[in-house]
Amino acid sequence: MIVEVAVVFLGILWAVTLFLFLAHTKRQRKLDAARDEAAALRDQRIKELARRLDNYQNGTVRMGEALHELRATVAPLPDKLTALEQRDPSTLSFAQAARLVGMGASIDELTQSCGLTQAEAQLMTKLHGNTPS
Structure with missing residues (x-):
């Protein structure tokens, strides 16, 4: 069992x-x-x-x-830009016009010395903060 x-x-x-x-x-x-x-x-x-x-x-x-x-x-663009600016020494570039505006040049002075049109000179003056004299 x-x-x-x-x-x-x-x-x-x-x-x-x-x-x-x-x-x-x-x-x-x-x-x-x-x-x-x-x-x-x-x-x-x-x-x-x-x-x-x-x-x-x-x-x-x-x-x-x-x-x-x-x-x-x-x-090469900076060199080309410099060459273009120096190509015609009798005309001042927009960069030079901007410097003149910064020094207080009037619209008439810009048109005479830089060969800018009246409208371009006014625009440069407005862009660089001087009022037309």
Whole structure:
């Protein structure tokens, strides 16, 4: 009789152990599936971020190239401007007229010394803050 009780007890213990093992295995599979799904989403996000970074870097490179071209275009402009201002020494430039206005030159003086029209002289006077005299 003890042997029969022990066999029944061991059978029940085996059934409970089998049930717990199967439940654990099922739960482990669910956890593995969730982990795999999270890993797939993470990998997809990493690929998207890498693509965006590449686009950003390519845009930055193109912007740098455009900036380099602009610098090459703009670099000689001050020399060209100076050459244009000095090309005809008999006429004063607008920059020189602005200096004269700053020193208090009248509209008539600007028209005579700089070769400006009456309207240009008035505009220069208004731009540089003096009232016409």
